[in-house]
Amino acid sequence: MTSTDLRVRVRNGPAVAHYPPGATLGPRVLPCFEFVWMLTGRASWRRTGDDPVTHELRPGQLLLTRPGVREHYTWDPDRPCTHAYVTFYVDDPGPLGPPEAWPLVRDLATDPLPALCRYLLRTGEPRTAQVLAWLLDLFVAGPLPDPADDLPEHVDRLVDHLRAAWSDGVCRPLELAELAAAAHVSPGHLARLFRERYGRGPVGAVELVRLARAAVLLERSNLSVAAVAAACGFVNAFHFSRRFRQAYGCAPRDYRADRPADPLDPVRRAGLFPVARRLLADRP
Structure with missing residues (x-):
């Protein structure tokens, strides 16, 4: 309606x-x-x-x-x-x-x-x-509910930790042990919870959010692929390009040229949009 x-x-x-x-x-x-x-x-x-x-x-x-x-x-x-x-x-x-x-x-x-x-x-x-x-x-x-309000408690704590870790603008990867400590659960339990809800482990889920940020930068900036990779916490442009191709089906340069997909499409399909919105859209 x-x-x-x-x-x-x-x-x-x-x-x-x-x-x-x-x-x-x-x-x-x-x-x-x-x-x-x-x-x-x-x-x-x-x-x-x-x-x-x-x-x-x-x-x-x-x-x-x-x-x-x-x-x-x-x-x-x-x-x-x-x-x-x-x-x-x-x-x-x-x-x-x-x-x-x-x-x-x-x-x-x-x-x-x-x-x-x-x-x-x-x-x-x-x-x-x-x-x-x-x-x-x-x-x-009634106003539409905020999907971020429905995040499980352990995911909510993890997101808060990531926001603090990324406060300098670099979306670095974090080890499973650190993510689990932030969520106040064991690494094995956190991995099971993420796989049940999102179909992937917490490290992979966070990487998909980092790649979504990279896709936005490719689309809406003149930063080089290497600079985008660095801003999103990848060790080098080669590693970034390989991971980006797996998520988006094309190399970063081809994505920038053709823009074949919504930059948030992979996180939407994985059910991670509320997490991505908290980590990316709400960032100052």
Whole structure:
């Protein structure tokens, strides 16, 4: 599902409302949907009727109210408050399902939800509807999980150790004993865990990540093959070329000339993308 599956029309906003201490609104009934997120202060939102609900709003939360809901706001009695809002119609929810089943509140703790809210306040037509549709999509379905969050504990520790070892920019190979010590398991146990999960041992898995970095450098730099080999921890260009050919099916110079594959394709196929992303994409 994508935001292009949704048909959204903006009614009012996005905008920021400013309130003196103790201000109230409602009860009122909206004819449309409304996103509300606090910028400063706090507020109490109350839904009345057959299924009453009260929610304390604070910065870092996103509220979605529905058409036909009878609602009431009370803002912080002790200080001024501001909140952002946008009202809109959903002509076709697409695969999101019935609005009655959509969440009421989500925390703005996971990108890109907070970035989209900030962008809504800066953008103008016609992009407002596009950004709003994407925000609604992610609000209802939930942000995609970060695959790096699913790394087993021993792999997570190993990755942290590698990041420290590579902090000078050279992706050196590490011996199995050092990798196992970093993961807090025995070398034999670590090898079994990696082969079960990734189809290769930990030393081979780390080498594949180093080769992925090399492929990116071949594609996106003028460094010589020897310089790429050195940056990725290979003892010489000959050894690097042999290992690169085994992973990518061609020599480094041919890869640079023809770019026959996504540089991360081998790590994706091995199930190592979350590891590679932590070691490469997240590096400063």
